[in-house]
Amino acid sequence: MSELREDCTTRDWVIIAPERAKRPHNRPKGGLADGPPRWERSCPFCPGNESQTPQEVFRVPLPGRVSAWAARVVPSRFAALTLDGTTARIGGSYFFHKMDGIGVHEVIIETPLHNATMALMSYQQVEEVLAAYQQRYNVLKKRRQFKFITIFKSHGWASGTSLVHPHSQLVAAPIVAPYYRRKFDVAFYHYDNFRRCLYCDLLTSELERGARIVAETKQFVVFHPYASHVPWETWIIPKEHHASFGLSPPTHLTELAMVLKDSLLCLYRGLGNPDFNLMIDTASTEEEKNPYYHWHIRIMPRLTAIAGFEIGSGIYISTALPEDTARLMKQIANSCAEDECLSFKQKV
Amino acid sequence: MSELREDCTTRDWVIIAPERAKRPHNRPKGGLADGPPRWERSCPFCPGNESQTPQEVFRVPLPGRVSAWAARVVPSRFAALTLDGTTARIGGSYFFHKMDGIGVHEVIIETPLHNATMALMSYQQVEEVLAAYQQRYNVLKKRRQFKFITIFKSHGWASGTSLVHPHSQLVAAPIVAPYYRRKFDVAFYHYDNFRRCLYCDLLTSELERGARIVAETKQFVVFHPYASHVPWETWIIPKEHHASFGLSPPTHLTELAMVLKDSLLCLYRGLGNPDFNLMIDTASTEEEKNPYYHWHIRIMPRLTAIAGFEIGSGIYISTALPEDTARLMKQIANSCAEDECLSFKQKV
Numbered sequence: 001m002s003e004l005r006e007d008c009t010t011r012d013w014v015i016i017a018p019e020r021a022k023r024p025h026n027r028p029k030g031g032l033a034d035g036p037p038r039w040e041r042s043c044p045f046c047p048g049n050e051s052q053t054p055q056e057v058f059r060v061p062l063p064g065r066v067s068a069w070a071a072r073v074v075p076s077r078f079a080a081l082t083l084d085g086t087t088a089r090i091g092g093s094y095f096f097h098k099m100d101g102i103g104v105h106e107v108i109i110e111t112p113l114h115n116a117t118m119a120l121m122s123y124q125q126v127e128e129v130l131a132a133y134q135q136r137y138n139v140l141k142k143r144r145q146f147k148f149i150t151i152f153k154s155h156g157w158a159s160g161t162s163l164v165h166p167h168s169q170l171v172a173a174p175i176v177a178p179y180y181r182r183k184f185d186v187a188f189y190h191y192d193n194f195r196r197c198l199y200c201d202l203l204t205s206e207l208e209r210g211a212r213i214v215a216e217t218k219q220f221v222v223f224h225p226y227a228s229h230v231p232w233e234t235w236i237i238p239k240e241h242h243a244s245f246g247l248s249p250p251t252h253l254t255e256l257a258m259v260l261k262d263s264l265l266c267l268y269r270g271l272g273n274p275d276f277n278l279m280i281d282t283a284s285t286e287e288e289k290n291p292y293y294h295w296h297i298r299i300m301p302r303l304t305a306i307a308g309f310e311i312g313s314g315i316y317i318s319t320a321l322p323e324d325t326a327r328l329m330k331q332i333a334n335s336c337a338e339d340e341c342l343s344f345k346q347k348v
Numbered sequence: 349m350s351e352l353r354e355d356c357t358t359r360d361w362v363i364i365a366p367e368r369a370k371r372p373h374n375r376p377k378g379g380l381a382d383g384p385p386r387w388e389r390s391c392p393f394c395p396g397n398e399s400q401t402p403q404e405v406f407r408v409p410l411p412g413r414v415s416a417w418a419a420r421v422v423p424s425r426f427a428a429l430t431l432d433g434t435t436a437r438i439g440g441s442y443f444f445h446k447m448d449g450i451g452v453h454e455v456i457i458e459t460p461l462h463n464a465t466m467a468l469m470s471y472q473q474v475e476e477v478l479a480a481y482q483q484r485y486n487v488l489k490k491r492r493q494f495k496f497i498t499i500f501k502s503h504g505w506a507s508g509t510s511l512v513h514p515h516s517q518l519v520a521a522p523i524v525a526p527y528y529r530r531k532f533d534v535a536f537y538h539y540d541n542f543r544r545c546l547y548c549d550l551l552t553s554e555l556e557r558g559a560r561i562v563a564e565t566k567q568f569v570v571f572h573p574y575a576s577h578v579p580w581e582t583w584i585i586p587k588e589h590h591a592s593f594g595l596s597p598p599t600h601l602t603e604l605a606m607v608l609k610d611s612l613l614c615l616y617r618g619l620g621n622p623d624f625n626l627m628i629d630t631a632s633t634e635e636e637k638n639p640y641y642h643w644h645i646r647i648m649p650r651l652t653a654i655a656g657f658e659i660g661s662g663i664y665i666s667t668a669l670p671e672d673t674a675r676l677m678k679q680i681a682n683s684c685a686e687d688e689c690l691s692f693k694q695k696v
Contacts, residue, residue, distance in 0.1 A: 001430060001432040001433055001448060001449055002427075002428060002429060002430065002448075002449025003446050003447070003448065003449050004429075004446060004447045004448070004449050004450075004521075004522070004523065005444075005445070005446040006445040006446065008442065008443045008444075008445070010526070011526075012525075012526040013523050013525075013526075015428045015429065015449055016449070017426075017427070017428045017429075017449060019426060019427070020426045020427075020428060022426060023426045023510050078365075078367060078368045078370060078371045079350075079365070079367070079368075080350060080363045080365045080368060080657075080665045081350060081352075081363065081365075082349060082350065084349040085349055093553075094356065095356045095549070095550055095553050095554075095574065096353075096356075096553075096557075096574050097353070097354040097356070098351050098352060098353040098354065099351070099352045100349060100350075100351065100352070101349055101350025101351050101352050101363055101364070101365060102352075150657070150660060150661050152656040152657060152660045152661075153656065154655055154656035157653070158653065159653070159655065159656055160652070160653040160654060160655020160656055160657075160658070160659075161655070161656075162371050169656070169657070171657060171661075173352075173663070174352070175352065175361050177360075177361075177661035177662050177663045178358070178359075178360040178361075178530075178661075178662040178663070179660065179661050179662035180661065180662075182526075201443070202443055205441075205443050205444075206443075209444075226443065226444050277655075277656035277659050277660060278656070279656065279659075279660035279661075281660075298660070300659065304508070305505070305506065305507070305508040305653075306508060306654050306659070307502055307507065307508020307509070307625075308500040308501065308502035308507055308508055308509075308517070308625035308626070308627065309428075309498070309500060309508075309517070309519060310508070311508075311625050311627075311648065311654070312498060312500045312527065312625060312627035312629075312646070313498050313500075313519075313525035313526075313527050313528065313627075314525050314526035314527035314528075315521070315525045315526070317428045
């Protein structure tokens with residue numbers, strides 16, 4: 001028998017139906033060729049092709065080498081939002097309400113290596129990427145026309161990415177996205193009722209129960225949420241309360257990089273380099289210091305297509321219990337080599 | 349420059365960025381083989397393999413032939429929800445709230461022909477499928493434990509389907525899905541403010557403007573919504589107000605079948621047999637006669653993967669203006685053969 005579980009952060013329901021894992025799949029494989037080269041002549045993100053991207057806005061240099069870089073941030077060549085226009089609402093009609101597509105859409109090129117993947121990068125490289133995220137976030141939040149900045153990463157064709165070279169994206173928008181509106185509402189409601197942060201309370205409760213915890217470090221907790229929307233959905237939550245990723249102490253990025261890399265490594269090993277989406281869920285730029293929201297990272301492996309029922313109704317059907325996948329992920333971490341998964345092996 | 353448009357039925361925003369249509373795509377093709385056979389030995393939905401599905405719950409017989417059928421409805425072999433259990437909420441914890449996965453999950457096998465597709469079926473065959481939808485809907489709504497029944501169709505691999513043989517699905521659930529909760533809220537708010545149905549008002553407004561109308565028939569309007577979430581998103585709305593598809597007059601199914609088939613035919617021609625999801629958006633079973641909601645059909649072509657930004661934020665990025673795609677779809681209808689697209693050629 002399947003279960004319906006409520007996600008306490010959105011108050012939506014998820015169906016967890018392990019029986020459905022037996023469904024036939026005719027999924028095409030490939031597309032992203034197996035084993036891409038270290039450098040690809042036609043890739044706009046590869047070193048030497050810097051002129052194929054719009055003017056760089058941030059760079060992590062490689063010490064001692066003038067033109068080399070460890071990471072770059074550039075505007076998207078196919079930006080969904082641009083700096084043209086204003087935030088004025090146009091039309092004024094009740095049914096046909098719009099505004100200019102104003103905003104910023106940037107790409108964080110995570111490494112010069114075409115065939116790298118975050119799961120296998122060094123802790124230092126991941127930390128540099130996270131520092132680039134935070135740097136751009138904190139620069140862009142100062143522009144008053146943006147209400148919301150989202151940072152996300154798509155890995156593999158099923159995640160919706162069109163490029164192989166490891167990259168993340170940042171979108172600064174003049175409106176709060178509906179998913180986050182709902183999350184903020186639910187968290188505010190909890191805070192208003194209990195005068196405590198929903199996520200702080202959730203962490204306490206998850207740590208007490210333990211069954212869904214993958215790892216606990218000094219500053220972060222990795223777990224599989226009770227109402228996981230997809231199998232192996234993995235959340236990373238900082239123990240210290242900060243509504244905004246922008247205000248997370250930069251000194252925590254070292255540990256965050258370890259925890260993120262180790263999480264991705266376990267998913268890489270457990271699921272065989274799965275396609276995935278990664279999102280940094282953070283407060284609106286106008287509410288960075290609020291007491292009710294608590295930034296975190298969501299990693300959603302994309303093992304099956306998002307189907308008609310999910311699209312149509314908003315109810316996800318998952319085929320694995322988070323208690324089972326959390327246990328498996330811990331086993332993978334435990335069987336790692338001595339110099340791997342260092343953050344998960346911390347004694348807290 | 350792109351545009352941000354608000355969907356007046358959900359109050360979420362969509363980014364319409366035609367520039368992004370130029371993005372490179374490495375999308376794998378195939379999976380669902382081109383040109384499947386009329387009959388497939390291993391397909392559980394093909395005639396002769398009836399014993400491979402659970403016990404049939406409804407059948408459209410073929411007149412004059414005892415064991416033959418034009419359409420069948422069977423429980424899903426991989427049901428997300430089943431009749432086991434109860435609707436009692438379990439756990440009682442604020443964070444870990446759940447219930448049994450109680451419900452019904454059925455498959456509507458639309459035709460005995462393995463390689464058929466609704467866009468190319470006869471009007472009569474489509475009408476029989478719609479009648480099967482309505483029949484099952486009206487039987488299942490009588491069970492008090494179900495609050496919500498959704499009927500949907502997934503065509504092609506990108507839509508999330510795992511089987512080629514033309515089929516639709518029905519899910520009866522004990523809770524209202526979050527997408528619909530929001531739609532009902534927004535419609536109720538409009539009704540409470542104006543004492544008029546949001547969708548009746550929207551239809552009036554769309555018909556006045558005309559730019560997004562694909563076809564108007566005696567009983568239905570086909571249009572591309574102002575804030576289309578994907579390119580060529582197509583809505584079919586009945587002119588007569590009914591909150592529930594279950595209460596739509598059975599006499600209207602004849603015209604609905606023509607309008608639906610003609611819409612799918614135009615998409616088939618315009619986009620080359622695109623993958624798509626189709627949803628019947630209808631009131632909750634407890635509110636079938638309410639004055640504020642208005643059932644309708646949404647067709648969402650799946651030309652690109654639902655990507656990280658959409659999944660993460662709920663903001664869709666579309667690459668086509670609905671005014672442009674509606675005009676193209678009208679042109680396709682106008683260039684049809686004399687005996688095609690009959691409903692679109694009606695004089696109203």
